Every structure is written in structure tokens, then in C-alpha cells.
Amino acid sequence: MKIVVLDGYTLNPGDLSWEGLKSLGELTVYDRTPVNENQIIINRIGDAEVVFVNKTPIRRETIESCSKLKFIGVLATGYNTIDITAAKEKGIPVSNVPSYGTMAVGQFAIALLLEICHHIGHHNESVHQGNWESKPDYSYWDYPLIELADKTMGIIGFGRIGQQTGKIAKALGMKVIAFDTNITEPGKEIAEYVSLDNVLSKSDVISLHCSPIQKELSIKKASGK
Amino acid sequence: MKIVVLDGYTLNPGDLSWEGLKSLGELTVYDRTPVNENQIIINRIGDAEVVFVNKTPIRRETIESCSKLKFIGVLATGYNTIDITAAKEKGIPVSNVPSYGTMAVGQFAIALLLEICHHIGHHNESVHQGNWESKPDYSYWDYPLIELADKTMGIIGFGRIGQQTGKIAKALGMKVIAFDTNITEPGKEIAEYVSLDNVLSKSDVISLHCSPIQKELSIKKASGK
Numbered sequence: 001m002k003i004v005v006l007d008g009y010t011l012n013p014g015d016l017s018w019e020g021l022k023s024l025g026e027l028t029v030y031d032r033t034p035v036n037e038n039q040i041i042i043n044r045i046g047d048a049e050v051v052f053v054n055k056t057p058i059r060r061e062t063i064e065s066c067s068k069l070k071f072i073g074v075l076a077t078g079y080n081t082i083d084i085t086a087a088k089e090k091g092i093p094v095s096n097v098p099s100y101g102t103m104a105v106g107q108f109a110i111a112l113l114l115e116i117c118h119h120i121g122h123h124n125e126s127v128h129q130g131n132w133e134s135k136p137d138y139s140y141w142d143y144p145l146i147e148l149a150d151k152t153m154g155i156i157g158f159g160r161i162g163q164q165t166g167k168i169a170k171a172l173g174m175k176v177i178a179f180d181t182n183i184t185e186p187g188k189e190i191a192e193y194v195s196l197d198n199v200l201s202k203s204d205v206i207s208l209h210c211s212p213i214q215k216e217l218s219i220k221k222a223s224g225k
Numbered sequence: 226m227k228i229v230v231l232d233g234y235t236l237n238p239g240d241l242s243w244e245g246l247k248s249l250g251e252l253t254v255y256d257r258t259p260v261n262e263n264q265i266i267i268n269r270i271g272d273a274e275v276v277f278v279n280k281t282p283i284r285r286e287t288i289e290s291c292s293k294l295k296f297i298g299v300l301a302t303g304y305n306t307i308d309i310t311a312a313k314e315k316g317i318p319v320s321n322v323p324s325y326g327t328m329a330v331g332q333f334a335i336a337l338l339l340e341i342c343h344h345i346g347h348h349n350e351s352v353h354q355g356n357w358e359s360k361p362d363y364s365y366w367d368y369p370l371i372e373l374a375d376k377t378m379g380i381i382g383f384g385r386i387g388q389q390t391g392k393i394a395k396a397l398g399m400k401v402i403a404f405d406t407n408i409t410e411p412g413k414e415i416a417e418y419v420s421l422d423n424v425l426s427k428s429d430v431i432s433l434h435c436s437p438i439q440k441e442l443s444i445k446k447a448s449g450k
Contacts, residue, residue, distance in 0.1 A: 003450050009362060010363065010364040032361055032362070040276055053307055055363055071321075103372060103374035103397075103398045104370075104372045104374070106397075107342070107372065107373055107374070107397055107398075108341070108343065110339065110343065110397075111339040111340075111343045111345055112345060114332070114335065114336040114339050114340075114345075115336075115340075115345035115346060117332070117336065118333065118336045119346060120336055120337060120339075120340035120346065121340060121344060121345065121346025121347055124340070124348055137234060137235050138235065138240070139235040139255070145329075147329045147332065148328075148329060148332055149328035149329070149332070167394065167396045168396045168397055170394070170396070171392045171396035172328075172331075172332055172335075172392040172393055173328045173332075225355075
């Protein structure tokens, strides 16, 4: 069985191992494949039965040209890069990794927010430059600091990552409101589901956890178009 | 009634109002008072009945010299700056503000931790300098990023602020262990109480939420001295 990884570098820049895949067949790993050059994509897949991609698109043309293809594995969460309609027509299963980044992305979203609230790196530099020492007070700040408790976070796209972000926001003392077309029980324990308009008008902070396509659809739906 | 505020500036650099206190008596507000010049502290209190301080120490000598003093209000949480034994002997009540900073300090402790994990400010600058654009990959980082989920946070001093910090850490997916001489029910819901030695040996991150004095006592106690 031939297995091709088209863009392995960002998943495994050297700190992981491809041995698991290698044990399953004849493995070829490309670090990168140009996303817009379909012919290169087709040539590299060739007569492989299995292709793994991270962000390289697998278009209808590719699926129709690579007649041996039996499986498409997305090494990431978002599979909007795959023409799943074309894959379905050919009976090719498409897998993704729905939850590998849930905790990391929730953490990162809150880290971005706390950077806005505290500018820790900037204050660190400023203190090292002696700016605190030269003040007559024991308190020092070079930006207005923002307390999040009792402020409202609005989350658009309240799936796994949105909910994880909401959990942290709630622990920070924030009120959490969310908009999603899919309302879930675990979601209700974290946030109050509201309309998109309400998220936009009532939030102090808005965190986006949906794909650009979902976002567009949501906004169209909310505006009645 | 004469009321003196010895170091009002950091509490109210201009965005709050002293009107509430002014309505209660003859109010004098000093922005700052030198902490080590006891005679200035004594002179400024003079024959006032009420003194408010943030970090200016009220020593035994001050309490014994200011014979009209009936009340000491600390405009902060920590009251280790007040000789409470001397105040008690004279029947002078000492108040503090035990909880004004609970949410803010918890948020700030986590912001410091997330700065270590992500260096958002640094990456922001680096991206603005074009360092992401010039990379062949869609992923960019200039530091190893640290995921907190499943790591262990050890908290020394598990009062209000320690517990609030622990709540956020827990929401980030961390295991939380804590050391405090005072074990509480709300605390047990957030963390596993362990010995100081265990906090020190089993934690990936340690967050200190005790006064320097308590810390010293805890360490002495733990080491059997």
C-alpha cells in the first residue's frame, strides 16, 4: 500500500515520528506541497491508495485523477480543504482529527485576550528598563489594565473549542453568551445561547470559533439573507 | 472627626472620588508618605481619630504617639504593615479589604503564566516585522509553545486568591494541587490538598498566594523547624 503525506512539516518539524505510518505501507512524506498547483498535487499522490494532508486542498479534479485513492486523512481539524462531495461520490472516506487542538486553542484564545488586558511582555521590558524603579509608587502600570470579571464574552461558534474557551472565560468570572445553530446540553452549562445580534451588541469581548464558511452562513442567516 | 489618608495615590490616582470619606469628617489626603520616616507618619496623623493607609506602616510607636487614634483602615488586603498587637492593646480596630483584588489577582497570575507559554507580545512584534510572511509554512512560532492541559499547578497559600487562580487553572485543563495550613471545603472542590514537599516536587508550575511571613512559617513548619 502506498501512503503519501503531502505537507508533513508543520505537524512534524522533527519532534514527532512517522514510524507508525511507515509500518503500514510504502510511505512518502513531502514537507510542503504548493496549495495552488493542482498538477503537482495529482502527480505526488500518483497511484497511492492513501493520502494525508494538513492544509493542502484535495479538489474534485484530484480525486477524479487519482483513481487508486481509497482514503483521505486530514491531519488537522478543519476539512473545508477537501471536496467531500466528490470523495463521497467515489466512496472515499475522509477522516479528520476533531479534537486534537481543543485545549490548546482555548488556552491560546484566552492568552490573546490577557495580552490585551495586561501587556505582560511590554511591562516586563518596561520594568527591566528601570521605569518602575524610577516611580515614587509601589504600583506600576504603563497601560490601563482591564479586569475581566463581570464582563461579557460572546462566542460565535460554540463547538468543542468555543466551549473550552467559554469554560476558561467563566472561571475568570465572565458572563458567557454564545451563538451557534447547534445548541448542545454541555454548551448550556457554560453559556447562555443568544441570537447573533445579541452576541454582537451585548459582548465586551467576542471570540470567533467557527470556520469562515460557517461564519458567513451564520451572518447571512441572522440577517435573513 | 479628623480623617487622614496617608498614601492615597495608588488607590485613587484621579479616577475615584474621596467624597464618601469627606462627608464623614475633616479629611486630609496625602498622595504618599515615606514608609521609613516614622516621625512624618506620626506628625501627619497628629490628633486624627481615623487613619487610612495602603502600604504605609503603622508601628507600635505611632499607635502610642497618636493618642486620639480610634480606627485604622487598610485600603488593601495585606495588613502585615500594621502592628495589630499594639492596636489591640489600645482597643483600636483595624480593618482591611479582604476581597477587592481576588478576581484581578487570579486573572493576573494566569496572565503571567500564559506569557511564559505563548509570548504573545513578542510574536505580535515578530509577525509585524514580517517574520511570518517570510516563512514557507502557515504555522509560525518563535518560541516553543507550552500547552497547560494535563500539567500540574501547585498553589502555596490556598485562600481566596489562590482558589480563584486554581479555578482558572482547572478550566485550562490543569491538575491543581495545593498546600495550606487551613483546609476548606470550597478549596477541596478545586484542588487536592497535599504537603508542601509534594507541591514542590509534583508541580509543573507553582503559584504563590501567601504573604512572605506565611510562606516562611509554612516552609519552617514543613521542614520541621
